[in-house]
Amino acid sequence: MSSRFRLSALALSLALLGAAPLVQAAEPAEGADTPAATGKAVLPLDELRTFAEVLDRIKTAYVEPIDDKTLLENAIKGMLSNLDPHSAYLEPEDFLELQESTSGEFGGLGIELGQEDGLLKVISPIDDTPAARAGVEAGDLILRIDGQPTKGWSLMEAVDKLRGKPGSKIELTLVREGGKPFTLKLERAVIKVLSVKSELLEKNYGYLRITQFQVNSGEEVAKALRQLQKDNGGKLGGLVLDLRNNPGGVLQAAVEVSDHFLNKGLIVYTKGRIANSELRFSADPADASQGVPLVVLINGGSASAAEIVAGALQDHKRAVLMGTDSFGKGSVQTVLPLTNDRALKLTTALYYTPNGRSIQAQGIVPDIVVERGTVTRDKSQAQGVKEADLPGHLGNGNGGADRPSNGKTTPATVTAQDKDYQLSQALNLLKGLNITRKP
Incomplete structure (x- = not known):
C-alpha cells in the first residue's frame, strides 16, 4: 500500500480541524461582503440567544x-x-x-478477570506480565485491592482499580483453593493485548x-x-x-x-x-x-x-x-x-x-x-460390517490390501x-x- x-x-x-469552515462571530456590517460572497458561515444568533436564555x-x-x-x-x-x-x-x-x-496497550497487571459468587476471580494471568511473574494463578480469588474489600464490585470497578500508570504500585490480597489469604505487592507495567x-x-x-x-x-x-x-x-x-x-x-x-x-x-x-x-x-x-x-x-x-x-x-x-x-x-x-x-x-x-x-x-x-x-458425533453405533470382513471375500484386483472394519469405532478427538x-x-x-x- x-x-x-x-x-x-x-x-x-x-x-x-484545519479544513473546518471559518466562523463569523457577529452579523456582517452594512455594506460588507455577504456570507455567500466570502464563503464564511454566520453564527445563528437567534438560536444562541435562546440557548443562553x-x-x-x-x-x-x-x-x-x-x-x-x-x-x-x-x-x-x-x-x-x-x-x-x-x-x-x-x-x-x-x-x-x-x-x-x-x-x-494499557498500564496494568495482565489479569483476565471474571466473577464467582460476588467475588473477583482470576480467569487467567497473561504470560510475561507482572501478574504472571508474581505467581498469580487461574482460579485465584481477589479479596482486596489496596486494602479495599472487593466483594460486590462490578468487573468495570475492578478493572479501573487494577489499571494505572506503568511503574505504579498495587497490593492484592488473594485466596487460592480454600487456603489462607496471602498478599502480593506488584508493579504495573505496559500490557500488550x-x-x-x-x-x-x-x-x-x-x-x-x-x-x-x-x-x-x-x-x-x-x-x-x-x-x-x-x-x-x-x-x-x-x-x-x-x-x-x-x-x-x-x-x-x-x-x-x-x-x-x-x-x-x-x-x-x-x-x-x-x-x-x-x-x-x-x-x-x-x-x-x-x-x-x-x-x-x-x-x-x-x-x-x-x-x-x-x-x-x-x-x-x-x-x-x-x-x-x-x-x-x-x-x-x-x-x-x-x-x-x-x-x-x-x-x-x-x-x-x-x-x-x-x-x-x-x-x-x-x-x-x-x-x-x-x-455432534453419533457415538452409539460401531462401524458396520464391510466386504473385507466377509469370509471368503475376493481380494483386490489391483493388489491392494484389505481394509476390514475390525468392529471398532474411530476414537473421537474433540x-x-x-x-x-x-x-x-x-x-x-x-x-x-x-x-x-x-x-
Missing part, C-alpha cells in the same frame, strides 16, 4: 444548584447524541479507554481469528501467517479467517489486513463533505497469504473495519464469505482531540467497497449462509471445529476447493 495513504487518526483529525433559566430556577461546567458539557453531549449513534463527546476517561482499545489468534486446525488447514482491529493488527496478521506456513512445512492448503463478533476498530488496520490477502486493486474508499475525508486505499503487489484458498466467517457482530475486510475480499473474489449477515456499519469516525484531555468522536465519512457498495444499515450478505450451531458448526463447514469447503483445484 502506498505510504502516502498512511494517515494516522491524529493526522486525519488535524486535517479535518435556557441556560440562565436552568441556573436560576432548577430545583438544585448546578454549575456552568456541568450544564455546558451536557449541552455538548446532547448536541452529539442527536447526530448518529457513533458520534460522541469523550470525557478524559472515555478518551483514554478509546486510545487503549485501539492501541492494544494481541488482537490476532491462530492455529492449525489440522494438517494443511489454518485458522486465523481477529478479535478487533488495533493499530498493530496488520503486523500481527503477517506474523501469524508466517508462523502457520512454517508450522505446515512452508505453505498452507487453506485458511479460515474468522471475523465473527469483531466490532471493528482502526481503518488503517483493516486496510493492512486486506492487503495481506490481495496483490492488486482497490481495497476501500471513503466519501465525506470535506476533501480530507475522501481517501482511497489500494493493495501492494506482495501477498503474504501466498494465494491460499480462503474462507471468511462473518456474523451479525462483524462490524465496521471487519466489514471493510470482508467486503474487499468478497468484491475481489479472493475469498468465500460464510456465516450470516454482518452488522451494517458503513461509516467512518474521526477522533478530534480537544482541550483538557477531551475529544470529539465524529462521523466524517461513509466507506465503500471496491465495487462501490455502501453497506451502511444493510450489512454484507455472505456467499454461503450458515447459521450458528454445534457439531477439536475446535467439532464445537463450532460454522467453522466445520468452512473447513469442509476448503477441503472441497482443494480437491476440485488439483489437476
Whole structure:
C-alpha cells in the first residue's frame, strides 16, 4: 500500500480541524461582503440567544444548584447524541479507554478477570506480565485491592482499580483453593493485548481469528501467517479467517489486513463533505497469504473495519464469505482531540467497497449462509460390517490390501471445529476447493 495513504487518526483529525469552515462571530456590517460572497458561515444568533436564555433559566430556577461546567458539557453531549449513534463527546476517561482499545496497550497487571459468587476471580494471568511473574494463578480469588474489600464490585470497578500508570504500585490480597489469604505487592507495567489468534486446525488447514482491529493488527496478521506456513512445512492448503463478533476498530488496520490477502486493486474508499475525508486505499503487489484458498466467517457482530475486510475480499473474489449477515456499519469516525484531555468522536465519512457498495444499515450478505450451531458425533453405533470382513471375500484386483472394519469405532478427538458448526463447514469447503483445484 502506498505510504502516502498512511494517515494516522491524529493526522486525519488535524486535517479535518484545519479544513473546518471559518466562523463569523457577529452579523456582517452594512455594506460588507455577504456570507455567500466570502464563503464564511454566520453564527445563528437567534438560536444562541435562546440557548443562553435556557441556560440562565436552568441556573436560576432548577430545583438544585448546578454549575456552568456541568450544564455546558451536557449541552455538548446532547448536541452529539442527536447526530448518529457513533458520534460522541469523550470525557478524559472515555478518551483514554478509546486510545487503549485501539492501541492494544494499557498500564496494568495482565489479569483476565471474571466473577464467582460476588467475588473477583482470576480467569487467567497473561504470560510475561507482572501478574504472571508474581505467581498469580487461574482460579485465584481477589479479596482486596489496596486494602479495599472487593466483594460486590462490578468487573468495570475492578478493572479501573487494577489499571494505572506503568511503574505504579498495587497490593492484592488473594485466596487460592480454600487456603489462607496471602498478599502480593506488584508493579504495573505496559500490557500488550494481541488482537490476532491462530492455529492449525489440522494438517494443511489454518485458522486465523481477529478479535478487533488495533493499530498493530496488520503486523500481527503477517506474523501469524508466517508462523502457520512454517508450522505446515512452508505453505498452507487453506485458511479460515474468522471475523465473527469483531466490532471493528482502526481503518488503517483493516486496510493492512486486506492487503495481506490481495496483490492488486482497490481495497476501500471513503466519501465525506470535506476533501480530507475522501481517501482511497489500494493493495501492494506482495501477498503474504501466498494465494491460499480462503474462507471468511462473518456474523451479525462483524462490524465496521471487519466489514471493510470482508467486503474487499468478497468484491475481489479472493475469498468465500460464510456465516450470516454482518452488522451494517458503513461509516467512518474521526477522533478530534480537544482541550483538557477531551475529544470529539465524529462521523466524517461513509466507506465503500471496491465495487462501490455502501453497506451502511444493510450489512454484507455472505456467499454461503450458515447459521450458528454445534457439531455432534453419533457415538452409539460401531462401524458396520464391510466386504473385507466377509469370509471368503475376493481380494483386490489391483493388489491392494484389505481394509476390514475390525468392529471398532474411530476414537473421537474433540477439536475446535467439532464445537463450532460454522467453522466445520468452512473447513469442509476448503477441503472441497482443494480437491476440485488439483489437476
